[in-house]
Each structure stands twice: as structure tokens, then as C-alpha cells.
Amino acid sequence: MALVDRYLHAVKFWLPRNQKDDIIAELSEDIRSQIEDQEAAIGHKLTDAEVEPILKRCGSPMAVAGRYLPQQSLIGPALFPIYSVIIRSLVLYFLLPWMLVWLGVTIFSPDFRADHPGAALFASLKPWWLACTYSLFFNTLIFAVLDRSQARLHLVNDWNPSALPAVRDRDVISRGSTIFQLTVVVATLATWIQLDAFRSVFHIFGTTLTLSSRWPVFFWALVVVSLAGIGLSCLTLSNPRWTRFTASFRLGIDCYSFALFYWLFRSNMLQSLSASGLSFADAANFVRSFNQWTASSAIWVLIIGALVAFFDVRRILRVGPTA
Amino acid sequence: MYAIHYMSPSTSTDTQNDDRFENLRQELRRGSLPLAVLAALRTEHYGYTLRKTLADHGMAIDEGTLYPLLRRLETQGLLVSQWREEDKRNKRFYRLSPDGKLILKQLLIEWKSIHESLEDIF
Numbered sequence: 440m441a442l443v444d445r446y447l448h449a450v451k452f453w454l455p456r457n458q459k460d461d462i463i464a465e466l467s468e469d470i471r472s473q474i475e476d477q478e479a480a481i482g483h484k485l486t487d488a489e490v491e492p493i494l495k496r497c498g499s500p501m502a503v504a505g506r507y508l509p510q511q512s513l514i515g516p517a518l519f520p521i522y523s524v525i526i527r528s529l530v531l532y533f534l535l536p537w538m539l540v541w542l543g544v545t546i547f548s549p550d551f552r553a554d555h556p557g558a559a560l561f562a563s564l565k566p567w568w569l570a571c572t573y574s575l576f577f578n579t580l581i582f583a584v585l586d587r588s589q590a591r592l593h594l595v596n597d598w599n600p601s602a603l604p605a606v607r608d609r610d611v612i613s614r615g616s617t618i619f620q621l622t623v624v625v626a627t628l629a630t631w632i633q634l635d636a637f638r639s640v641f642h643i644f645g646t647t648l649t650l651s652s653r654w655p656v657f658f659w660a661l662v663v664v665s666l667a668g669i670g671l672s673c674l675t676l677s678n679p680r681w682t683r684f685t686a687s688f689r690l691g692i693d694c695y696s697f698a699l700f701y702w703l704f705r706s707n708m709l710q711s712l713s714a715s716g717l718s719f720a721d722a723a724n725f726v727r728s729f730n731q732w733t734a735s736s737a738i739w740v741l742i743i744g745a746l747v748a749f750f751d752v753r754r755i756l757r758v759g760p761t762a
Numbered sequence: 763m764y765a766i767h768y769m770s771p772s773t774s775t776d777t778q779n780d781d782r783f784e785n786l787r788q789e790l791r792r793g794s795l796p797l798a799v800l801a802a803l804r805t806e807h808y809g810y811t812l813r814k815t816l817a818d819h820g821m822a823i824d825e826g827t828l829y830p831l832l833r834r835l836e837t838q839g840l841l842v843s844q845w846r847e848e849d850k851r852n853k854r855f856y857r858l859s860p861d862g863k864l865i866l867k868q869l870l871i872e873w874k875s876i877h878e879s880l881e882d883i884f
């Protein structure tokens with residue numbers, strides 16, 4: 440019977456204090472009755488090995504004790520779906536991009552690795568860990584509190600069918616946004632052309648800026664992509680739905696644009712600068728700093744471009760081949 | 763026919779179906795247990811004999827389910843219990859309270875109505 444006592448002792452540990460003895464007395468009586476019945480059937484005292492299956496059938500001590508406890512949850516089924524959406528959005532649109540950016544910078548930026556040698560590289564993730572911990576902790580805490588007060592505040596049951604949001608078709612492109620994009624692209628293009636932006640030398644407010652010989656190439660490439668953008672806007676104006684063709688077209692334009700800007704940022708864009716009152720040395724310093732800054736920022740262009748491309752690819756997969 | 767079925771190798775679909783059936787069967791029986799327990803306790807029983815009575819009637823229930831259920835029904839005032847010595851051992855005897863008798867009567871009417879509705883649907 441030592442095995443039964445050990446089992447009951449283990450169950451007792453998990454039970455509520457004021458019911459421990461009562462529950463254990465009843466359970467003990469049941470188990471001992473089962474053992475007695477079996478002993479009477481086989482005609483001898485049960486060994487520990489024979490008692491073991493009876494106890495196993497009763498269930499693990501924690502599971503047996505758990506059935507006597509009230510069902511409890513930190514966040515109940517009424518609020519859990521909202522909690523789950525918020526946590527998933529937090530991870531998908533905040534914590535994961537942050538981690539990807541950190542990985543991108545760590546892999547592609549030698550300057551960043553040089554500034555954070557060894558363990559300092561992982562220490563640079565500290566804000567990310569803090570953001571994870573705080574956001575998960577406070578979201579859980581807020582929802583646990585709301586869950587406890589939701590019956591009183593009528594958070595879930597007080598609702599109106601006509602106040603529900605309209606069903607949004609994610610494949611529909613709003614004409615308003617298309618017209619806005621079209622206006623911005625056309626206005627920018629017109630301004631650039633009017634300013635003769637394909638030149639390499641600019642005189643602005645008494646300052647002469649000489650840009651890299653790659654600038655005109657960039658400029659004309661940008662004109663091409665802008666014209667492609669205008670073409671896409673015209674297409675979506677005539678058929679304001681994403682199709683596999685228009686979505687792929689969007690992906691192509693975005694990849695091309697970000698690649699173009701990445702190339703420009705890494706091309707020592709500013710060649711020279713001169714202005715009255717500015718010494719040659721100061722101007723050279725400024726040019727060097729500016730080019731260093733654009734070169735080190737190029738990684739961000741790449742990261743943002745990758746994110747945009749990710750969403751573009753998702754859109755292509757969503758619309759499917761039949762659209 | 764039985765032998766052929768028994769010897770055929772079980773596939774993952776069979777196992778899945780078995781699991782699904784078992785889950786639904788348990789869910790169905792779980793809903794009927796309070797009624798079975800209340801009905802059985804029209805006569806006084808202690809836990810072990812109650813389990814045996816239910817098992818004899820095809821409603822086998824394990825101790826881990828029965829005792830918490832008895833406790834819940836007693837908390838709701840549907841059962842009354844009393845510790846008494848029998849065969850030199852202390853046992854807790856349960857029986858229906860007056861409220862329990864009333865609720866049992868109502869539940870039986872409801873059960874019959876559900877049964878008739880299901881028969882209609884089948």
C-alpha cells in the first residue's frame with residue numbers, strides 16, 4: 440500500500456488547502472475498494488506491480504488534482520482572439536522586421552560590425568529584447584485585467600450589428616489613391632524636367648553642386664520607372680483590381696526603383712561643392728561626410744526594398760494565376 | 763467479416779477517424795454524466811458503489827471524473843453527503859437533495875425531449 444500512499448500524497452500536493460483531506464480520504468477509499476475487489480477476485484494480496492496499473496488508470500497526480508480545481512485561464516475565450524491578433528501583428532509587423540533589419544545591418548554593414556565587436560554585437564539587440572519583453576508583458580497584463588472585468592464592462596457582449604466594419608476587398612485598388620499616386624509622379628517628373636535635373640552641375644542659392652557622372656544615368660532610369668508607374672496607374676484606373684499581371688508589374692517597378700536608389704547611394708553621389716565663404720577643405724570634408732553617409736544608408740534602402748518586395752510577392756500569390 | 767476487418771492494417775486515416783470518434787463520443791457522454799449520476803443517486807451510494815452501478819448500466823466513469831462532479835453537484839445543492847463508517851472504513855455517502863430531485867425531474871423531461879428530437883432528425 441506504500442505505492443497508494445505515495446500516489447495520494449502526490450495528488451494531495453496539488454489540491455486546494457481547505458479540501459485536501461476530504462478529497463484524499465474519498466479517493467483513497469475508492470482506490471482501496473478497487474484493490475480489495477481485485478484481491479478478492481485473484482485470491483491474494485496485490486503486489487506493487489499489480490497496483491501500478493490501477494494507479495496509472497486513475498491518471499497522473501497533477502491531472503487528477505486539476506479536475507478538482509476551478510477552470511482558470513489568464514485570458515478567456517471571449518478576449519483571446521483579439522489578444523492573439525494583437526500579438527501576431529506585433530510580432531509580424533514590429534518585432535520580426537526589427538530583427539530582420541538588425542540581421543541585415545549585421546551581415547551587410549562592416550561599419551556596424553566594427554562598432555560592435557564580439558559580445559557588443561549581441562548587446563546591440565538589447566532594445567529588441569526589451570521591446571519583446573515589455574510589449575508581450577504589458578499586452579498580456581492589460582488583457583488579463585480586461586478579461587477579469589469584461590463581464591462588468593460589457594466589452595464583448597455589448598455590440599451592434601450595423602456598427603460592424605464593411606467587408607474590405609483587398610484586391611480592389613481605390614481610384615482615389617491611384618489618382619493621388621499619378622498626380623505625385625507626374626508633378627515630380629514635370630518639376631525635374633523643368634529643372635533640367637539630368638545635368639550634373641547645379642547652382643542653388645550661390646552654391647555650386649557637382650554630382651557624380653552616374654547622376655544623369657540615374658535620372659533617365661528614374662524617368663523610365665516613373666513612366667512605367669504612370670502606365671501602371673493608367674491600367675489600374677481602367678481596371679481597379681489587382682491582377683497577377685498588375686501585381687507583378689508593381690513588383691518589377693519596386694525592385695527596379697530600390698535597386699536604382701541603392702546603386703545611387705553607393706556611387707559617391709556628390710563630387711564637389713563650392714560656395715562663397717566655404718573653404719576648400721571644409722567643402723571636401725562635407726562632400727566626404729555626405730558620401731559616407733549615403734553609402735552607409737544604402738543598406739536601409741535595400742532592407743526597405745526587401746520588405747516592399749515581400750509584400751508585393753505576397754500580393755501576387757494572393758491574387759493567384761486565375762485573376 | 764469481423765476477422766477481415768480486424769486483420770486489415772490500420773492507416774493514419776483510420777487512426778484519425780478513431781480519434782475523432784473517440785473525442786465526440788466522450789463529449790456526448792460527458793454531457794449525459796450529470797443526469798446519469800443524479801438518476802443513480804435516487805438511491806444512496808458511496809463513490810465506489812456509485813461507479814460500479816453506473817458501469818453496470820453501461821456508463822463507466824473514472825474516479826477522476828466522478829468525484830469532482832459529485833463535489834460540484836453538492837456545491838450546487840443538488841446532492842447531500844455524509845461520512846459514515848461501513849465495513850470498518852469511513853465512506854462518503856451521497857444522495858439527492860430535495861432540489862436535486864426537482865432538477866432531476868426537469869432534466870429527465872429535457873432529456874426525453876432531446877431524444878425525441880434526435881429520433882425525428884434521424
